[in-house]
Amino acid sequence: MIKRNKKEWLIVTFHTTVAAFQMERAAKDMGFGGRIIPVPREISAGCGLAWRDEKEKQAEIKKCLDDKCIEYEQLVLLTL
Amino acid sequence: MIYFDNAATSFPKPDFVKQAVIDAIDSIGSDGRGAHEMTLRASRIVYSCRENIAKLFNAEPTRVCFTLNATMALNTAILGLINQNDHVITTVQEHNSVLRPLYKTGADLTFLPIDGKGNTKIDMLCKNLKSNTKAVVLSHVSNVTGNVIDIERVGKLCKENNLYFIVDAAQSAGVFDIDMKKMNISVLCFTGHKGLLGVQGTGGLCVAKEVEINPLVVGGSGIHSFSHTQPDEYPTRLEAGTLNAHSLAGLNASVSWLNENGFAGLREKETNLAKIFYSEICKIPEIKIYGDVLSKNHGAIVSINIANEDAGMVSDALYQDFGICTRAGAHCAPLIHKAFGTTKQGMVRFSFSHQNTEDEVRQVIEAIKQLLP
Incomplete structure (x- = not known):
């Protein structure tokens, strides 16, 4: 286990990397402070990218995904 | 060039x-x-x-x-x-x-x-x-x-x-x-x-x-x-x-x-050059031109032949003697050459850009005239 301060985050996973970058573009427009991270092993066995953001933003991010028609796999809370 | x-x-x-x-x-x-x-x-x-x-x-x-x-x-x-x-x-x-x-x-x-x-x-x-x-x-x-x-x-x-x-x-x-x-x-x-x-x-x-x-x-x-x-x-x-x-x-x-x-202005410039080229060479009896160059919508391409001369030889002469780059041959489109009867002769293709000039078009017209039999 690497040494790192952990906390609970909101994680959004996607079917494609294009969707991850649609999310990044939308997040920039909306002023969200999150970023793209490698998909945590807990929620996917493959490689790929996910969006990590503050868990308090869950409702706003869900609305953003729906409003912008960004296809995502799941929204989960994870301690990373 | x-x-x-x-x-x-x-x-x-x-x-x-x-x-x-x-x-x-x-x-x-x-x-x-x-x-x-x-x-x-x-x-x-x-x-x-x-x-x-x-x-x-x-x-x-x-x-x-x-x-x-x-x-x-x-x-x-x-x-x-x-x-x-x-x-x-x-x-x-x-x-x-x-x-x-x-x-x-x-x-x-x-x-x-x-x-x-x-x-x-x-x-x-x-x-x-x-x-x-x-x-x-x-x-x-x-x-x-x-x-x-x-x-x-x-x-x-x-x-x-x-x-x-x-x-x-x-x-x-x-x-x-x-x-x-x-x-x-x-x-x-x-x-x-x-x-x-x-x-x-x-x-x-x-x-x-x-x-x-x-x-x-x-x-x-x-x-x-x-x-x-x-x-x-x-x-x-x-x-x-x-x-x-x-x-x-x-x-x-x-x-x-x-x-x-936008690109309408670029298209207008290059198709205009193609039409200037066409309007001069169509006056030369030895030149055969393929395509509907003067139609309202046309790409900036004019393909020709000089009498029965091999298109490859014409294209080579244009480059070697005048520094003009063209493309000769079948252009990877075999059926249209069958339709025009140019499978053996091929065609010399001139394809223009908005970056070309009218002066360059005049130079190529003069070069073609010098190659006429």
């Missing part, structure tokens, strides 16, 4: 395209394969390029799939949608990038003929429909004559008859208006290094909703690594392996420029 081979590749490339490629080489990693800043920069550029291409053609950014060129895009579309039990309607003006994949499918093929000026007889499309007709595949602009097919009209016929409409836009992307939705295009195949003003090694296909193409190439996708099959989702579905992100940075810059500045 005078460059009249822009239908092969546009030259010179804009400085901002060159700079975008250099900046990418100096600053990006591999697209879609990690989450560090180097790879994110690559992915942002590639995504921006998808958005710009989608804006240009009124396509969906998530269904813009990049390939190395239009040939690979056409192979992907044709081999991924057509099988040997299907009937396909195409035309005699097609390039081998359309013909060879179609032959490879083993499908029943109908070739719409051309008239004396090289215009495709679209009126014959409906008469040739069969119960198993699945698609119409054709080039928007002929790479030999520069003649333009009314793809909005063909798209309407395809929609009425529930056919896929696959368009080869190698000579028209960035030159003529293309609206995938308005024109009912199922798959639009383009190259980046001609009218789009980018560098070689870029191209792609824009895929309409509800069109599911069986991938031609499978492999690394950046997602679902433990699956035995290529992911179903576009664009990953058709983009196995690392993309040419360095060159896509150049294409992103050029298409962004075209979206901001």
